[in-house]
Amino acid sequence: MEGGDHLAHERKKAQFDVEAMKIVWAGSRHAFEVSDRISKLVASDPAFRKDNRPMLSRKELFKNTLRKAAYAWKRIIELRLSEEEASKLRFYVDEPAFTDLHWGMFLPAIKGQGTEEQQQKWLPLAYKMQIIGCYAQTELGHGSNSSKWWPGGLGKISTHAVVYARLITDGQDHGVHGFIVQLRSLDDHSPLPGITVGDIGMKFGNGAYNTMDNGVLRFDHVRIPRDQMLMKVSQVSREGKYSQSNVPRQLVYGTMVFVRQTIVADASCALSRAVCIATRYSAVRRQFGSQNGGPETQVIDYKTQQSRLFPLLASAYAFRFVGEWLKWLYTDVTQRLQANDFSTLPEAHACTAGLKSLTTAATADGIEECRKLCGGHGYLCSSGLPELFAVYVPACTYEGDNTVLLLQVARFLVKTLSQLGSGKQPVGTTAYMGQVEHLMQCHCNVQKAEDWLKPAVILEAFEARSARMSVACAKNLSKFTNPEEGFAELSGDLVEAAIAHCQLIIVSKFIEKLQQDIPGKGVKQQLGVLCNIYALFLLHKHQGDFLSTGCITPKQAYLANEQLRALYSQARPNAIALVDAFNYTDHYLGSILGCYDGNVYPKLYEAAWKDPLNDSVVPDGYREYIWPMLKQQLRTARL
Numbered sequence: 001m002e003g004g005d006h007l008a009h010e011r012k013k014a015q016f017d018v019e020a021m022k023i024v025w026a027g028s029r030h031a032f033e034v035s036d037r038i039s040k041l042v043a044s045d046p047a048f049r050k051d052n053r054p055m056l057s058r059k060e061l062f063k064n065t066l067r068k069a070a071y072a073w074k075r076i077i078e079l080r081l082s083e084e085e086a087s088k089l090r091f092y093v094d095e096p097a098f099t100d101l102h103w104g105m106f107l108p109a110i111k112g113q114g115t116e117e118q119q120q121k122w123l124p125l126a127y128k129m130q131i132i133g134c135y136a137q138t139e140l141g142h143g144s145n146s147s148k149w150w151p152g153g154l155g156k157i158s159t160h161a162v163v164y165a166r167l168i169t170d171g172q173d174h175g176v177h178g179f180i181v182q183l184r185s186l187d188d189h190s191p192l193p194g195i196t197v198g199d200i201g202m203k204f205g206n207g208a209y210n211t212m213d214n215g216v217l218r219f220d221h222v223r224i225p226r227d228q229m230l231m232k233v234s235q236v237s238r239e240g241k242y243s244q245s246n247v248p249r250q251l252v253y254g255t256m257v258f259v260r261q262t263i264v265a266d267a268s269c270a271l272s273r274a275v276c277i278a279t280r281y282s283a284v285r286r287q288f289g290s291q292n293g294g295p296e297t298q299v300i301d302y303k304t305q306q307s308r309l310f311p312l313l314a315s316a317y318a319f320r321f322v323g324e325w326l327k328w329l330y331t332d333v334t335q336r337l338q339a340n341d342f343s344t345l346p347e348a349h350a351c352t353a354g355l356k357s358l359t360t361a362a363t364a365d366g367i368e369e370c371r372k373l374c375g376g377h378g379y380l381c382s383s384g385l386p387e388l389f390a391v392y393v394p395a396c397t398y399e400g401d402n403t404v405l406l407l408q409v410a411r412f413l414v415k416t417l418s419q420l421g422s423g424k425q426p427v428g429t430t431a432y433m434g435q436v437e438h439l440m441q442c443h444c445n446v447q448k449a450e451d452w453l454k455p456a457v458i459l460e461a462f463e464a465r466s467a468r469m470s471v472a473c474a475k476n477l478s479k480f481t482n483p484e485e486g487f488a489e490l491s492g493d494l495v496e497a498a499i500a501h502c503q504l505i506i507v508s509k510f511i512e513k514l515q516q517d518i519p520g521k522g523v524k525q526q527l528g529v530l531c532n533i534y535a536l537f538l539l540h541k542h543q544g545d546f547l548s549t550g551c552i553t554p555k556q557a558y559l560a561n562e563q564l565r566a567l568y569s570q571a572r573p574n575a576i577a578l579v580d581a582f583n584y585t586d587h588y589l590g591s592i593l594g595c596y597d598g599n600v601y602p603k604l605y606e607a608a609w610k611d612p613l614n615d616s617v618v619p620d621g622y623r624e625y626i627w628p629m630l631k632q633q634l635r636t637a638r639l
């Protein structure tokens with residue numbers, strides 16, 4: 001069957017209003033309209049072509065990225081795009097670039113840690129891109145005194161950096177502080193005296209993150225003017241006297257709270273993209289299972305395919321909603337900080353760190369699972385999945401290694417529990433710890449599979465599991481005379497407790513979302529199915545935790561799995577419509593397997609012929625290497 005919509009029969013099965021779901025996914029009608037308009041603008045402009053990326057050498061690839069970034073900036077100015085529209089445009093261009101760090105970390109660091117005066121000086125230059133900045137924190141070795149290593153945009157492009165370094169005055173070490181440092185001449189781009197700077201080399205995957213110039217930086221007697229130390233948190237006077245404002249020192253790390261929050265939103269984008277590809281292809285692909293000469297089975301109808309794919313579809317929606325909530329939390333903490341209320345900073349730090357860890361790990365694993373769900377064709381670059389995986393997987397490491405971040409959450413949980421004794425009532429995402437006595441002894445009363453559809457039942461099971469795991473850690477920690485030694489010894493258990501707590505947050509935010517007014521025929525009902533799939537899939541996967549802490553019985557675990565199977569059947573007719581609701585253009589998806597019309601096979605066949613290897617029938621190197629080999633075999637055979 002040539003042309004036409006090969007997935008039309010699937011789209012007809014939808015039991016909900018897809019257009020209304022698109023608004024829910026985007027967050028608002030306004031966000032949908034901006035996203036829709038800008039994604040089409042990018043898709044229709046040949047300057048943003050990206051299908052050739054895996055074929056380019058590093059130098060070609062990098063120059064191509066610079067061209068796109070400059071062109072994107074030109075279009076942003078010509079079209080007078082707002083900040084929101086400009087950031088969407090960069091998002092849909094879909095190519096990691098120095099601009100990510102300029103807009104995503106350099107500017108926020110100055111906004112968050114610079115004084116009013118410093119902001120007035122630096123922000124206008126940065127907003128007009130008259131200077132280009134990066135964020136230089138990580139070191140080659142341990143400490144904050146070796147060479148900076150990894151910062152994106154540093155290697156070849158940034159003119160400035162926010163550099164994190166130790167501040168020493170009068171021989172006294174005041175710890176790590178941020179400094180704005182000019183790295184390169186604004187006239188000829190050469191490094192300033194005393195500065196050694198360059199790219200750190202090829203990274204994982206063709207194309208992928210190699211469009212970014214992650215860099216190395218060394219200083220040799222470089223003088224930074226005093227007023228280029230970011231001085232909102234602490235100051236050095238002209239006389240060299242060090243002082244601290246009346247704000248917590250942790251604000252120095254505020255940029256990370258901001259970026260981790262955007263990374264959670266980004267996880268839902270990356271996962272939904274992979275899921276969209278795998279779902280559409282699973283409906284197109286037929287394999288075995290035909291009876292009486294009828295058509296073969298669509299692989300999406302295999303229960304095993306559903307049990308691997310639908311939890312990922314549900315996770316994409318779950319991450320979307322928890323990302324929305326995290327954005328609210330971040331805005332709230334920012335407003336409080338401006339009013340000198342620092343009380344919610346530890347929670348904002350724990351939530352952003354923990355959710356960044358959970359969502360990036362699940363997304364990286366999920367993209368790889370989607371590749372496998374597409375069988376052999378998933379391994380082709382034209383499926384879009386190998387590059388998506390290679391671009392995405394460092395999210396598990398950057399902005400804090402995922403395990404290190406979970407340990408930060410665990411510290412927060414242990415502290416919250418220890419404060420219960422002094423009568424401090426936990427609030428926000430740890431409010432459930434206030435009912436710890438009930439949660440330690442409550443019994444789940446599920447008797448039949450459908451009982452698992454009750455939000456209160458699910459919530460109590462997840463709260464009890466999380467509370468019991470944290471309390472067990474706290475009890476074990478109290479046996480150590482040296483708390484740090486105890487923390488190190490029990491770090492494996494602490495990480496598991498942190499995961500349980502963060503999973504509870506995601507499940508509870510999905511449930512809260514469903515309590516809102518959600519317009520559109522059948523939309524809320526479908527989201528309800530996805531929410532239950534997400535929660536029961538987690539319960540099934542981690543049933544060891546739920547059983548060993550006595551939160552549920554083996555029979556109840558069995559019933560949860562039974563309910564999960566029923567939910568997969570409910571999701572099945574809506575699967576294509578649920579991924580259409582992401583509203584991705586074929587350009588953004590960058591995948592033949594995931595194309596909207598499902599016309600996969602002719603496109604795969606056509607794309608194969610575009611590979612440079614097929615430019616000639618006889619390949620380069622034939623005369624040099626293959627022909628002599630064949631001739632020699634011929635001679636041996638004749639002997």
Ligand SMILES: CCCCCCCCCCCCCCC/C=C/C(=O)SCCNC(=O)CCNC(=O)[C@H](O)C(C)(C)COP(=O)(O)OP(=O)(O)OC[C@H]1O[C@@H](n2cnc3c(N)ncnc32)[C@H](O)[C@@H]1OP(=O)(O)O
Binds near residue numbers: 100250345398408
């Ligand atoms: C639709 C959406 C589209 C969105 C598109 C956008 C795309 C998004 C992508 C964005 C681009 C991303 C590109 C990648 C760029 C990558 C950049 C980086 O990787 S920058 C480097 C980041 N490095 C790290 O994250 C290091 C991890 N380590 C830590 O975070 C450590 O905690 C520390 C180095 C900050 C400090 O270590 P240390 O001195 O040992 O202190 P402690 O850890 O013991 O902490 C002391 C105390 O402070 C609290 N704390 C720690 N961090 C924070 C924080 N960030 N905020 C607030 N508070 C913090 C901690 O809890 C302790 O508190 P206490 O009460 O004393 O227990």
Ligand SMILES: Cc1cc2nc3c(=O)[nH]c(=O)nc-3n(C[C@H](O)[C@H](O)[C@H](O)COP(=O)(O)OP(=O)(O)OC[C@H]3O[C@@H](n4cnc5c(N)ncnc54)[C@H](O)[C@@H]3O)c2cc1C
Binds near residue numbers: 101135138151152404
């Ligand atoms: C693509 C990419 C882009 C990046 N961009 C930037 C950037 O723009 N700016 C910037 O400053 N940095 C950047 N980074 C660096 C990034 O932030 C660090 O790589 C990250 O914070 C992890 O630190 P590390 O590499 O030192 O890993 P390590 O800390 O050396 O981790 C190695 C292993 O040790 C374990 N480990 C480490 N500490 C502990 C502990 N306390 N307890 C238990 N286990 C531990 C980790 O879990 C991990 O398994 C980037 C990295 C990548 C990959």
